[in-house]
Amino acid sequence: MRPTLLLIHGFPLDHTLWEPNIAPLSTVADVMAPDLRGFGNDRSSDGTLTMEKCADDLLRQLDARGIASVIPCGLSMGGYIAMAMAERAPGRIAGLILCNTRSTADTSEGKLGREATAKDAMEKGMHVIARGMVPKVLGATTRRERPAEVARIEAMIARQDPGAVAAASLGMAQRPDRTHVLHSFNKPALVITSDEDELMPLPTSEHMAHALPHGQLTIIPRAGHLSNTEQPEAFHQAVIPFLRSLAE
Ligand code: MLT
Numbered sequence: 628m629r630p631t632l633l634l635i636h637g638f639p640l641d642h643t644l645w646e647p648n649i650a651p652l653s654t655v656a657d658v659m660a661p662d663l664r665g666f667g668n669d670r671s672s673d674g675t676l677t678m679e680k681c682a683d684d685l686l687r688q689l690d691a692r693g694i695a696s697v698i699p700c701g702l703s704m705g706g707y708i709a710m711a712m713a714e715r716a717p718g719r720i721a722g723l724i725l726c727n728t729r730s731t732a733d734t735s736e737g738k739l740g741r742e743a744t745a746k747d748a749m750e751k752g753m754h755v756i757a758r759g760m761v762p763k764v765l766g767a768t769t770r771r772e773r774p775a776e777v778a779r780i781e782a783m784i785a786r787q788d789p790g791a792v793a794a795a796s797l798g799m800a801q802r803p804d805r806t807h808v809l810h811s812f813n814k815p816a817l818v819i820t821s822d823e824d825e826l827m828p829l830p831t832s833e834h835m836a837h838a839l840p841h842g843q844l845t846i847i848p849r850a851g852h853l854s855n856t857e858q859p860e861a862f863h864q865a866v867i868p869f870l871r872s873l874a875e
Pocket of ligand 1: 636637638639702703704705799826852
């Protein structure tokens with residue numbers, strides 16, 4: 628049976644993050660790539676956007692489509708949400724793909740940074756945030772060799788709603804350590820990171836892969852934080868066999 632793959636975008640992005648991946652991954656799975664609350668085409672943002680709220684939104688979307696079991700594939704903030712889904716509805720999660728993310732909570736310094744990002748989004752606007760974030764989220768190779776991709780990601784960040792960005796930033800600060808969720812996740816899991824990701828250093832991914840009883844780790848070369856779009860072919864080479872193994 629074809630698995631359902633739920634692609635969960637990172638912060639402060641939208642479903643178009645997955646544009647290069649949807650067709651190739653649809654060869655092996657039914658692919659869903661929604662916008663999280665307040666991002667992209669979704670305009671329903673309200674209050675602090677916790678990872679639990681996002682997880683519940685996605686579980687409701689699965690219910691609405693009559694989908695009992697899913698493989699969440701979350702990048703960064705999307706990974707935080709995938710882990711919250713695995714905590715809330717473990718029986719519905721057939722496998723997990725955690726890309727460029729971490730299972731630990733923010734440090735006190737990290738939480739202060741979230742407040743500053745929320746304030747900047749509201750006061751300075753998304754163009755300023757986009758210009759500041761692009762050098763952090765894209766690896767040196769992409770920045771040097773793929774100007775069109777740099778422009779695509781900068782435009783994606785710049786068009787997000789500042790209120791939603793502030794809400795998600797404050798929501799991420801509230802997330803707990805979910806390493807225990809990985810310890811008790813007894814199904815296959817794939818952890819992906821990249822060798823130019825400066826936001827999620829390799830030990831954060833090794834920590835998750837070791838915590839997962841059936842975890843495997845793939846390191847994508849020449850990619851920064853957005854592995855799926857910086858090196859889509861290498862990304863597919865990791866994800867497609869994993870999905871095939873789950874369909875067997
Ligand atoms: C993301 O890409 O979703 C963010 O880097 C997550 C974060 O700020 O922790």
